[in-house]
Amino acid sequence: MFNQITVIGPGLLGASICLAVRERCLARRIVVWTRKESSNKKSKQNLDIDHVVNDLEESVVGSDMVILCTPVETIPQILELIVQKLKNDSIVTDVGSVKLSICRTAKDLFKSSSANFIGSHPMAGSEKSGMDYATASLFEDRPCILTPAVDFKNQEKFNLLKIFWENLGMVVHKKTPFEHDRIISQLSHLPHLISSVLSYSLSDSGEDERELAGQGLKDMIRISEGEPNLWSGILMENKENLLLCLDQFQLSLAESKNFIEREDLEGLKHFLQKGVLFKKSIM
Numbered sequence: 001m002f003n004q005i006t007v008i009g010p011g012l013l014g015a016s017i018c019l020a021v022r023e024r025c026l027a028r029r030i031v032v033w034t035r036k037e038s039s040n041k042k043s044k045q046n047l048d049i050d051h052v053v054n055d056l057e058e059s060v061v062g063s064d065m066v067i068l069c070t071p072v073e074t075i076p077q078i079l080e081l082i083v084q085k086l087k088n089d090s091i092v093t094d095v096g097s098v099k100l101s102i103c104r105t106a107k108d109l110f111k112s113s114s115a116n117f118i119g120s121h122p123m124a125g126s127e128k129s130g131m132d133y134a135t136a137s138l139f140e141d142r143p144c145i146l147t148p149a150v151d152f153k154n155q156e157k158f159n160l161l162k163i164f165w166e167n168l169g170m171v172v173h174k175k176t177p178f179e180h181d182r183i184i185s186q187l188s189h190l191p192h193l194i195s196s197v198l199s200y201s202l203s204d205s206g207e208d209e210r211e212l213a214g215q216g217l218k219d220m221i222r223i224s225e226g227e228p229n230l231w232s233g234i235l236m237e238n239k240e241n242l243l244l245c246l247d248q249f250q251l252s253l254a255e256s257k258n259f260i261e262r263e264d265l266e267g268l269k270h271f272l273q274k275g276v277l278f279k280k281s282i283m
Contacts, residue, residue, distance in 0.1 A: 001164065002027040006063040008056070008078060010034060010043050012126060013095045014069030015134030018047040020168045023136040033059035039131075046131060057085045065164070067120075068094040073233045076105035079117070086115040091157050093120040097184055098237040099147045099177040107149050116157040119147035119177060121184070122170060127225040140169035145184075147177045185241035190249060192231060193242070195224040 005027040007014045014032070021027050030049040033056055034040060040052045053059045060066050060082045068075050075094050079102075086092060092115055096102055099119045106117035124142040126133060144165045148158055162172045175183065199221045235242055259268040 009069035016138040019136035072096040144170040
C-alpha cells in the first residue's frame with residue numbers, strides 16, 4: 001500500500017500502528033522517530049521496524065505517509081519542524097483526540113507544501129500507556145474519525161487514508177474538526193474527567209473501606225488510570241467544549257439530587273431508565 005511510513009512517537013497508539021502495519025503488510029518500510037536514543041533498541045526489537053531515528057526532519061524524508069502519535073499539545077510544533085522535509089504529495093496525519101487547533105495550524109503550514117494534511121482520531125486508546133501495551137489488534141472494530149479541512153480537495157488522498165485505517169480494522173467516519181471536538185468532548189473527555197473526579201472524591205477512604213470495592217466501582221474508575229500528563233493536555237486543549245459539557249452534567253446531577261431530596265421515586269426511575277436506554281444505544 002505504501003513504500004515507506006513514518007510513525008512519530010512509539011507510545012501505545014504509535015507502536016500498535018507499527019505492529020498492525022507490519023502484520024497486514026501495508027508498508028515495505030517502517031521508520032520510527034523517538035525522542036530518546038535509549039528507546040531505539042527497544043523500538044526496533046519490539047516493533048519489527050526497519051529504522052529508528054532521533055532526528056525529526058530526517059525521519060520523514062522519503063515517506064509516503066507520516067503519522068504523528070505524540071501528545072496533542074506537541075503536534076503543531078512538530079508539523080512546523082517537518083513540513084519543509086515532507087515528500088511531495090505525501091499524506092500527513094495524526095492520532096490526537098483534539099482536532100481544531102491542530103487542523104488550523106496545519107492549514108496555514110501546508111499552504112506552500114504539496115503534502116496533504118488530514119486529521120485522524122483512531123478511538124482505540126486504553127487506560128494503559130506506552131509501547132509495552134501495544135498490540136496489532138488494538139484498532140479492530142473501533143471507530144476512527146477523519147477531519148479534513150472544509151476546503152480540502154484531494155479526494156484521492158482522503159480515500160487512501162480512509163482505506164489505510166480500514167485495513168487496520170477500523171470503522172471510518174468523517175467530521176469537520178469543529179464537529180469532532182464537540183462530539184468527543186461529550187463521548188470521551190467528559191467521561192474521563194468524571195471517572196477521575198470520582199476516584200479523587202474517594203481517595204481519602206480508608207484501606208478497610210477500599211477492600212470492599214466491587215466490580216461496579218472498578219468499572220467506573222477504570223479510565224481514570226490514564227496518564228495524567230497526557231490527559232491534562234487533552235482536556236485543556238478542548239477546554240471550551242468540555243466546560244459546556246460540565247455545565248450540562250452539573251444540571252443532570254442536580255436533577256438527580258432533586259429527585260432524591262423530594263423522594264420522587266417515579267421521577268428517579270424515569271431518570272435512571274433514560275440512562276439505561278443510552279447505554280443500550282451504544283452497545
